Amino acid sequence: xxxxxxxxMNNEALASFLxxxxxxxIVIIAWWIxxxxxxxxxxxxxxxxxxxxxxxxxxxxxDLIKDFWLTLYRSLYAFAIAVVVGVPIGILLGSNQKxxxxxxxxxxxxxSTPATAMFPLFLVIFGxxxxxxxxxxxxxxxxxxxxxxxxxxxxxxxxxxxxAKAMGIPSWKIFVDVTFLETLPQTFIGLRTSISLTLVVIxxxxxxxxxxxxxxxxIIDSQQVFDMPQMYASIIATGVMGYALNQIFLxxxxxxxxxxxx
Amino acid sequence: xxxxxxxxxxxxxxxxxxxxxxxxKNLTKKFxxxxxxxxxxxxxxxxxxxxxxxxxxxxxxxxLSMISGLIxxxxxxxxxxxxxxxxxxxGYVFQNYRDALFPWLxxxxxxxxxxxxxxxxxxxxxxxxxxxxxxxxVKFDLKRYPYELSGGQQQLVSIMRALATGPEVxxxxxxxxxxxxxxxxxxxxxxxxxxxxxxxxxxxISHNLEEAIYLxxxxxLLTKRPTHVAEIISFDISHPRTVKTLSxxxxxxxxxxxxxxxxxxxNK
Ligand SMILES: Nc1ncnc2c1ncn2[C@@H]1O[C@H](COP(=O)(O)OP(=O)(O)OP(=O)(O)O)[C@@H](O)[C@H]1O
Ligand SMILES: [Mg+2]
Numbered sequence: 344x345x346x347x348x349x350x351x352m353n354n355e356a357l358a359s360f361l362x363x364x365x366x367x368x369i370v371i372i373a374w375w376i377x378x379x380x381x382x383x384x385x386x387x388x389x390x391x392x393x394x395x396x397x398x399x400x401x402x403x404x405x406d407l408i409k410d411f412w413l414t415l416y417r418s419l420y421a422f423a424i425a426v427v428v429g430v431p432i433g434i435l436l437g438s439n440q441k442x443x444x445x446x447x448x449x450x451x452x453x454x455s456t457p458a459t460a461m462f463p464l465f466l467v468i469f470g471x472x473x474x475x476x477x478x479x480x481x482x483x484x485x486x487x488x489x490x491x492x493x494x495x496x497x498x499x500x501x502x503x504x505x506x507a508k509a510m511g512i513p514s515w516k517i518f519v520d521v522t523f524l525e526t527l528p529q530t531f532i533g534l535r536t537s538i539s540l541t542l543v544v545i546x547x548x549x550x551x552x553x554x555x556x557x558x559x560x561x562i563i564d565s566q567q568v569f570d571m572p573q574m575y576a577s578i579i580a581t582g583v584m585g586y587a588l589n590q591i592f593l594x595x596x597x598x599x600x601x602x603x604x605x
Numbered sequence: 606x607x608x609x610x611x612x613x614x615x616x617x618x619x620x621x622x623x624x625x626x627x628x629x630k631n632l633t634k635k636f637x638x639x640x641x642x643x644x645x646x647x648x649x650x651x652x653x654x655x656x657x658x659x660x661x662x663x664x665x666x667x668x669l670s671m672i673s674g675l676i677x678x679x680x681x682x683x684x685x686x687x688x689x690x691x692x693x694x695x696g697y698v699f700q701n702y703r704d705a706l707f708p709w710l711x712x713x714x715x716x717x718x719x720x721x722x723x724x725x726x727x728x729x730x731x732x733x734x735x736x737x738x739x740x741x742x743v744k745f746d747l748k749r750y751p752y753e754l755s756g757g758q759q760q761l762v763s764i765m766r767a768l769a770t771g772p773e774v775x776x777x778x779x780x781x782x783x784x785x786x787x788x789x790x791x792x793x794x795x796x797x798x799x800x801x802x803x804x805x806x807x808x809x810i811s812h813n814l815e816e817a818i819y820l821x822x823x824x825x826l827l828t829k830r831p832t833h834v835a836e837i838i839s840f841d842i843s844h845p846r847t848v849k850t851l852s853x854x855x856x857x858x859x860x861x862x863x864x865x866x867x868x869x870x871x872n873k
Contacts, residue, residue, distance in 0.1 A: 502704035505675045509697035510719040602708030605753035
């Protein structure tokens with residue numbers, strides 16, 4: 344019975360894997376045709392083969408790995424700060440509607456302000472070192488985490504809290520046992536959005552704030568010397584990073600928030 | 606008027622059980638200046654099954670929530686066998702089991718959750734769970750998560766959770782209204798068995814007179830807002846009640862009498 348179900352699930356997984364990759368293949372083939380027929384200036388669009396060759400060469404011989412890890416490190420660092428700052432503030436404001444309402448304008452204002460507009464400010468505060476980039480990204484990420492956590496706390500089902508209350512559970516324990524867990528689905532949405540956002544901000548910061556290494560700088564550098572295969576290779580590597588981070592979060596989410604949407 | 610605050614009932618083994626009656630005195634509750642209850646008093650005898658029946662929105666759920674301390678009231682007093690709520694163990698079953706169970710816990714852990722909070726060891730919790738499983742004749746797998754169970758099974762889990770700590774009073778707010786007919790019949794019988802075997806005071810809101818009377822010793826009929834008691838009807842055919850009860854003349858009389866009063870109140 345269980346075997347049957349799991350083999351069925353494997354089949355389904357395989358099928359969806361194939362479907363997903365057929366689309367990718369079609370795009371790569373289209374790219375290859377367009378590039379080989381030189382429909383687009385080959386200086387701007389190298390063939391997939393050149394691109395992947397460049398990717399492999401810089402993976403195994405170049406310093407792409409180093410840039411990759413550096414960007415990942417900066418993004419995760421920013422994300423960690425975002426979580427440490429965003430979750431408690433989100434819980435605090437979310438569980439206190441009056442306080443939340445009094446901050447609502449500020450919250451909406453900063454949520455609508457592109458974080459990248461803050462670069463100069465953070466440069467002034469933190470200097471042009473590595474940390475100013477991390478700080479901007481953390482700021483952007485923390486807003487997303489905070490907002491989602493607060494929203495999650497505010498929208499907890501009153502019935503479950505009441506059920507716990509009827510059992511005579513003290514309110515701090517209700518918060519830990521019920522409200523917090525009830526918030527998890529929304530919190531995870533915040534975390535996932537936040538990690539994507541910190542990566543975006545870090546990449547942009549690496550591109551435009553005098554940077555030492557990182558994928559953002561790598562992309563812009565290869566563009567400046569018109570090493571298009573390298574530029575595409577770096578973009579793909581960055582995409583892989585973003586995709587992997589998102590997937591890892593989805594897996595963690597499915598495991599920890601198994602009741603989500605049920 | 607004589608108030609049977611600490612009623613005595615007998616369980617199946619013939620032991621005398623002291624049961625906790627509920628006394629509501631001069632309760633007042635307003636929502637945004639609009640009066641829902643004013644000087645509302647009601648006593649519900651211990652060890653008996655009491656149903657509350659009344660027009661939509663007259664404040665049945667609010668009343669139960671206030672009595673159980675889930676929402677505050679403006680003034681008045683509530684006593685359980687002479688004690689305040691803080692010294693009383695209660696159980697509460699909600700209409701929406703889906704929103705009341707903890708989806709992050711397996712059904713069995715949902716049931717034992719109030720026990721772990723009460724400081725019982727793992728072994729004690731397991732024993733208690735087994736006792737409840739036996740008492741309710743549970744046939745489905747309690748290792749599943751609530752969202753993997755049917756509505757009837759989930760509501761059964763809710764009731765087991767509410768009874769896990771051995772409460773003196775069990776409150777049920779329309780426990781069957783989200784269930785299908787078959788599940789309702791089955792849970793009504795389980796509830797009746799537990800009522801007989803435990804002698805727990807039970808108070809149930811119902812919007813179905815037949816169900817209410819079938820289970821109850823007393824039916825409290827409420828008026829429209831501002832809400833007060835229209836009448837308390839007692840129905841004292843002894844438990845267990847069966848299909849035969851439904852065709853008993855006393856049942857039919859009680860039902861039509863209740864319905865008359867209800868109609869009168871609704872059309873006032
Ligand atoms: N938090 C609240 N704020 C304002 N009004 C409320 C609130 N809760 C309930 N009410 C009002 O109080 C009245 C009683 O509500 P309640 O849910 O207790 O009624 P009910 O008898 O249980 O209704 P139903 O038969 O639909 O279950 C309703 O008119 C409702 O609109
Ligand atoms: Mg109600």
